[in-house]
Amino acid sequence: MKxxxxxLFREQLIKKIRxxxxxxxxxxxxxxxxxxxxxxxxxxYPFETEWKTARGIKRFYLSTxxxxxxxxxxxxxxxKCFSIGHSFRNLETSSPLHSPEFLxxxxxxxxxxxxxIMIDVEKLLSHFNVLKHYKRFSLVELFKEYAKIDVVSFxxxxxxxxxYDKLFVNEIExxxxxxxxxxxxxxxxxxxxxxxxxxxxxxxxxxxFYWKGIELANGNTExxxxxxxxxxxxxxxxxRKAQTSPITPIDHDFLNSLKKMQNASYAGVGFxxxxxxxxxxx
Numbered sequence: 001m002k003x004x005x006x007x008l009f010r011e012q013l014i015k016k017i018r019x020x021x022x023x024x025x026x027x028x029x030x031x032x033x034x035x036x037x038x039x040x041x042x043x044x045y046p047f048e049t050e051w052k053t054a055r056g057i058k059r060f061y062l063s064t065x066x067x068x069x070x071x072x073x074x075x076x077x078x079x080k081c082f083s084i085g086h087s088f089r090n091l092e093t094s095s096p097l098h099s100p101e102f103l104x105x106x107x108x109x110x111x112x113x114x115x116x117i118m119i120d121v122e123k124l125l126s127h128f129n130v131l132k133h134y135k136r137f138s139l140v141e142l143f144k145e146y147a148k149i150d151v152v153s154f155x156x157x158x159x160x161x162x163x164y165d166k167l168f169v170n171e172i173e174x175x176x177x178x179x180x181x182x183x184x185x186x187x188x189x190x191x192x193x194x195x196x197x198x199x200x201x202x203x204x205x206x207x208x209f210y211w212k213g214i215e216l217a218n219g220n221t222e223x224x225x226x227x228x229x230x231x232x233x234x235x236x237x238x239x240r241k242a243q244t245s246p247i248t249p250i251d252h253d254f255l256n257s258l259k260k261m262q263n264a265s266y267a268g269v270g271f272x273x274x275x276x277x278x279x280x281x282x
Contacts, residue, residue, distance in 0.1 A: 010277055013128075014084060017105060017273075020127045026080040026107060031069035033086060034060040037251040039068055040236040041193065043165075045090045045246055047100070061248055062088035065270050066106040068254050071222075074108055075260035082107035084273065090246070097214065097275065105276075108268030113221040114194075114205045117267045118182055121209055121217060128280075131180055138185040139172075140203070147171040152187045152202050164190065173213060180211045192232040194220035195265075209271075211279050219269030226258040 018028065038046045038061045046061040063069075066083035073081050087104040094100070109116060118136075126132045143151035147167060154160050184207045188196045191204035205221035223229060233250050240247045 006277070006281075009280070010273075013277060013280075014273070016127060017084065017124070020124055021082045021107060024080070026082045027073070027078055029066075029070060029073055029081055029083050031063060031066040031083045031085045033063050033088075035063055035068065036060060037249045037253065038064055039193070039251045039254045040233045040248060042190065042236065046248060047088050047090045048246070064089055065104050067268075067270065068251065068257075070106060070108050070268070071254065071257040071261070074110065074266055075257035079110040080108070096278075099274070103273035105271040105273050106268065107271075108222075108266055110264050110266055112267040113265055114184075114207055114219055114267050117219045117269050118207055118209075121182075121219070121269065121271070125180065134180040134182055134209075135177075136182045136184050136207075137176075139183050139187075140185045142172050142183070146175055152189075155187050155189045161190065173210075173215075176210055176213050178212045180209070182207045182209055191220065193223050193229065195223045205267075209269075214275060214278070215272075216275050216279070217269050217271040220267065222258075222261065222266040222268065224258045224261045224266065226255045226262070229258060230255055 021028065034049070034051075035046075036058070041064070044064050046064050049060050049062065051058045051060060063085065065087050066085045070081050070083055082105065084103060084105050086101060088101050090100065092098045092100065107117075107120070109120075118134075122132055122134060140151055143149055143154075155164060186194070186204050186206040186208075188194070188202055188204045191206045194204035194206040197203045197205055207219050208215050209217035209219070230250070233255075237247055237250070239245075
């Protein structure tokens with residue numbers, strides 16, 4: 001059970017986060033909880049609810065992150081934005097690191113890439129007197145060293161993708177240093193919403209941020225090729241149908257936002273607020 005001390009600490013932490021982004025010229029937006037569609041992402045499933053009226057029933061989905069609405073703001077012409085909002089994810093086993101409802105900090109910048117967002121993460125945490133520079137580790141090299149496999153070739157075989165998370169947790173995550181760090185060089189095949197690297201399209205411009213062996217953030221340069229994203233959404237729908245998993249409609253509002261963002265580079269990150277609080281209490 002959380003104590004009053006926890007809630008007061010969370011209050012102060014959120015104040016500092018907000019002060020940091022406002023001082024950097026970011027716009028803060030309150031993002032909707034109810035959505036008529038949600039961007040389809042691998043292994044992320046929304047809660048469903050219904051709006052019942054005399055005219056009939058309309059299905060809604062609880063927000064899995066602030067991403068959809070923030071990208072709408074980018075598409076409208078905002079250059080820098082952030083949100084601290086409640087997010088909800090279904091079909092995940094409850095644990096100290098997983099809750100069906102949690103606080104997500106998410107921010108985006110125009111004319112930026114994933115390297116710029118990693119610097120943002122460092123600057124944000126230096127605001128809390130945490131180390132100012134973190135090591136970068138290549139996921140490809142980590143798999144070569146600890147699992148003795150070429151992770152790109154491994155994941156190109158669709159039959160292996162179901163084993164990826166377990167392999168990563170057992171062979172990689174458990175060996176990570178406890179200091180804050182970034183993992184980069186994620187295969188594009190498991191990063192459909194991330195921009196592929198020009199020099200090596202098999203890898204994505206994506207990072208995950210770890211501290212004390214726990215993932216706190218997942219960021220990337222945005223893939224604004226709405227046609228490729230639509231293709232992925234349709235494939236994900238088919239996959240979920242075959243697995244009898246919950247299926248949500250194609251999010252055309254999200255795709256329209258990406259279409260309007262195509263003439264510039266955008267990057268952003270989702271950062272778990274509850275997990276950040278844990279880092280200061282461990």
